[in-house]
Amino acid sequence: MTVDLEALRGGLVVSCQAYPGEPMLDPRTMAQVAQAAVAGGAVGIRGKGLDDLRAMRPVLTVPLIGLVKVGDSGVYITPTLDDCLAVADTGVEIVALDGTRRPRPDGLSFARTVTELRNRFPDVLVMADCGSAADADAAQDAGADILGTTLAGYTGERPKTDGPDWECIDEVVALASVPVFVEGRIHTPAQAARAIRHGAWAVVVGTAITHPTTLTGWFTEAVASA
Numbered sequence: 612m613t614v615d616l617e618a619l620r621g622g623l624v625v626s627c628q629a630y631p632g633e634p635m636l637d638p639r640t641m642a643q644v645a646q647a648a649v650a651g652g653a654v655g656i657r658g659k660g661l662d663d664l665r666a667m668r669p670v671l672t673v674p675l676i677g678l679v680k681v682g683d684s685g686v687y688i689t690p691t692l693d694d695c696l697a698v699a700d701t702g703v704e705i706v707a708l709d710g711t712r713r714p715r716p717d718g719l720s721f722a723r724t725v726t727e728l729r730n731r732f733p734d735v736l737v738m739a740d741c742g743s744a745a746d747a748d749a750a751q752d753a754g755a756d757i758l759g760t761t762l763a764g765y766t767g768e769r770p771k772t773d774g775p776d777w778e779c780i781d782e783v784v785a786l787a788s789v790p791v792f793v794e795g796r797i798h799t800p801a802q803a804a805r806a807i808r809h810g811a812w813a814v815v816v817g818t819a820i821t822h823p824t825t826l827t828g829w830f831t832e833a834v835a836s837a
């Protein structure tokens with residue numbers, strides 16, 4: 612059954628991802644981190660990698676947004692239709708994929724990718740990870756169920772702002788007729804609250820909650836320069 616996005620409205624989604632070579636890159640660990648986030652009030656979880664998603668889905672009581680990353684440049688978030696189908700097959704409620712206007716590695720358009728995914732998994736919702744308002748506009752026209760600001764600052768179209776890209780967020784919210792999930796460089800509870808006040812349907816926080824190496828670095832730097 613399609614997940615009811617009302618359950619996520621006004622809430623916090625926690626992104627639980629570890630990267631190649633990192634000690635926490637282990638499905639059991641990531642599933643435990645996700646459960647801990649739910650215990651803290653997360654209304655949804657975003658996870659990466661088929662093994663992590665398979666480990667998370669059965670132990671979580673909240674909707675799961677799934678993706679795979681293939682490389683780390685260009686179109687790398689669930690880049691192909693095959694990737695989308697593999698993510699959907701893990702049982703996630705929402706598939707997140709690159710929602711930019713850039714050419715995709717399998718040559719399919721975003722619209723065709725969404726259509727084919729829907730044909731095979733009619734209950735799955737589609738989150739378009741966008742890098743700009745123009746991306747969001749196109750992704751919405753192509754049938755995305757959710758617009759994410761995930762890639763603002765990572766595609767070359769927008770500057771990589773220190774914190775959230777508020778200008779982009781406001782532009783996306785202004786054009787959206789579907790829910791907007793504000794994601795990307797939200798590092799404080801105050802920023803998360805501001806995103807909701809700016810019209811986010813939900814706020815997605817990753818690094819500032821689930822990436823201890825980065826968090827530790829923030830503190831070690833501060834201590835070193837005291």
Ligand SMILES: CC(=O)N[C@H](C=O)[C@@H](O)[C@H](O)[C@H](O)COP(=O)(O)O
Pocket residue numbers: 626628678761762765794795796797815816817818819
């Ligand atoms: C740009 C990109 O690849 N973003 C990824 C998308 O899944 C993740 O690496 C981020 O951690 C996630 O978007 C949450 O953002 P932040 O960690 O800034 O709270």
